[in-house]
Amino acid sequence: MNVFNFSAGPAVLPKEVLQRAAAEMLDWHGSGMSVMEMSHRGPEFIAIAEKAEADLRRLLAIPDDYEVLFLQGGAIGENAIVPMNLLGQKKVIDFVNTGEWSKKSIKEAGKYAQVNVAASSADRNFCYVPPRESWKLSPEAAYVHICSNETIGGVEYHFTPEVGDVPLVADMSSHILSRPIEVSKYGVIYGGAQKNVGPAGLTLVIVRRSLLDRALPITPSAFHWKEQAEADSMLNTPPTYAIYIAGLVFEWLLAQGGLAAIERKNIDKATLLYDAIDGSGGFYVNPVEKKDRSRMNVPFKLRDESLDGAFLEGAQARGLLQLKGHRSVGGMRASIYNAMPIEGVQALVEHMREFQRSHG
Numbered sequence: 337m338n339v340f341n342f343s344a345g346p347a348v349l350p351k352e353v354l355q356r357a358a359a360e361m362l363d364w365h366g367s368g369m370s371v372m373e374m375s376h377r378g379p380e381f382i383a384i385a386e387k388a389e390a391d392l393r394r395l396l397a398i399p400d401d402y403e404v405l406f407l408q409g410g411a412i413g414e415n416a417i418v419p420m421n422l423l424g425q426k427k428v429i430d431f432v433n434t435g436e437w438s439k440k441s442i443k444e445a446g447k448y449a450q451v452n453v454a455a456s457s458a459d460r461n462f463c464y465v466p467p468r469e470s471w472k473l474s475p476e477a478a479y480v481h482i483c484s485n486e487t488i489g490g491v492e493y494h495f496t497p498e499v500g501d502v503p504l505v506a507d508m509s510s511h512i513l514s515r516p517i518e519v520s521k522y523g524v525i526y527g528g529a530q531k532n533v534g535p536a537g538l539t540l541v542i543v544r545r546s547l548l549d550r551a552l553p554i555t556p557s558a559f560h561w562k563e564q565a566e567a568d569s570m571l572n573t574p575p576t577y578a579i580y581i582a583g584l585v586f587e588w589l590l591a592q593g594g595l596a597a598i599e600r601k602n603i604d605k606a607t608l609l610y611d612a613i614d615g616s617g618g619f620y621v622n623p624v625e626k627k628d629r630s631r632m633n634v635p636f637k638l639r640d641e642s643l644d645g646a647f648l649e650g651a652q653a654r655g656l657l658q659l660k661g662h663r664s665v666g667g668m669r670a671s672i673y674n675a676m677p678i679e680g681v682q683a684l685v686e687h688m689r690e691f692q693r694s695h696g
């Protein structure tokens with residue numbers, strides 16, 4: 337059966353990438369080795385890592401004064417690693433709280449610094465991004481932290497906030513590479529790979545080089561950006577296989593026409609799904625303000641929650657997998673990352689319409 341996987345993460349990967357990885361599994365390019373068996377310091381793997389970085393730089397048009405790091409620890413790890421690397425002599429960090437992942441970042445950073453919540457959408461259950469004019473930033477902040485796509489709540493920034501001379505730091509775990517971004521507006525961009533980039537285990541950090549001299553002395557070497565940058569992310573053994581797969585995903589994205597082309601596809605997919613929700617007369621509901629809706633993660637509820645089980649069973653029977661919403665929210669969530677073809681969204685919308693017809 338043709339299956340469509342709507343998991344929030346680890347998530348769907350392009351079929352072409354998996355096929356290529358399968359074909360190269362036992363013998364990468366005549367080396368006689370699987371990528372998993374290679375030394376990270378050998379010429380084969382160095383070539384793989386260098387190509388991956390070059391392709392990522394091309395995709396995001398990353399300026400030369402930015403370092404690209406391939407680390408471990410995930411985005412939750414970075415919630416602690418970012419303050420350790422950026423606090424310097426400062427005491428305060430500004431946060432914008434837009435939901436579950438913001439809250440986790442705030443809690444972790446509170447172990448290292450004083451946290452100022454400059455803006456929050458908690459007043460309306462995190463259904464919007466607080467407009468920039470409402471943010472109460474502290475001039476002495478080490479940096480301003482945002483979560484630019486809330487994977488659980490389905491809230492996404494469709495603008496890049498201006499924050500003056502204070503570095504802007506963004507957790508982009510669940511929408512990085514879904515569209516072009518202006519890297520130069522950010523001090524640091526980070527994300528776990530397992531949503532829209534590749535397998536779990538790889539963490540991407542893109543950091544402006546001029547910010548590399550602010551690490552606290554307690555920063556562990558493996559998570560010390562400057563030390564890792566000087567060692568080409570190989571101060572410790574990097575997640576080699578995950579880097580290899582991410583590299584294949586970067587090649588796939590370039591072959592799709594790059595991020596402007598993938599953005600158009602993502603807009604088409606998201607529009608199709610939100611139109612189906614909004615056109616259901618309240619049978620399906622998405623609570624997020626239209627201008628702040630995520631193109632990647634689409635949570636929705638059935639008006640009658642007692643039908644949730646039947647909806648999921650019917651979806652499963654059609655090969656529409658992992659649609660159950662996050663345990664903290666309930667309902668459904670369709671994650672429609674880059675690798676989800678429009679046919680998957682069409683099949684979901686068809687299921688939603690038929691289900692409403694038979695249960696509405």
Ligand SMILES: *Cc1c(COP(=O)(O)O)cnc(C)c1O
Pocket residue numbers: 345409410411412413437483485486487507508509510528529531
């Ligand atoms: C998934 C996710 C995380 C957590 O990532 P881990 O790799 O599990 O640490 C953090 N932030 C966002 C926005 C996420 O989607």
